[in-house]
Amino acid sequence: MSLIGVHAGFAGSVTEILLARTGVRRPVRWGLVFLSAVWAMLPDLHHVLPSIRPWYKPVVHDTAVANVFWFHGVFDRLDPRDRPVYSRGMMSAFFLVFSVTEAWTFLRARRRR
Known part of the structure; x- marks a missing residue:
């Protein structure tokens, strides 16, 4: 089972990259x-x-259904001991991705003016 930072960091990073490339406006993208x-x-x-x-854990968390939620089950199996280092690493990667994509979209919008 992975800590919250792994799941949130991965989902946020992938979503930010995809939405930044499609040109979705900033408030909508952040939401x-x-x-x-x-x-x-x-x-x-x-x-x-x-x-x-x-009823919830056996039906959702402990089955392949968990992978519908941004590969939740895969990450839980990869880090069965809940090591905080992975959570910190993934959240750091998220903040890096978020900063770079936000700067990129800002500069791209500025060049269009």
Whole structure:
């Protein structure tokens, strides 16, 4: 099982890259990046709402369905010990991707004027 930063960082990075290339406006893009990160963490909802754990975890988190949520199941199997170093690394990569794509879209828009 991976920590939250791995799931949110991966989903946010991929979404930011895809949306920046398509020219989606900044406020919409930021909202979609946030929603994408939330989507990636939905299989871990049973940690936030323990009452749903008996039926939710076996149906969503512990099956291939979890991979629909930005490969959640794959990342959980890759890091079974929840090492924070991977979470910090993925979030660092996200902030780097986010900074570069935001600068790129800003400069691209500025050149068009």
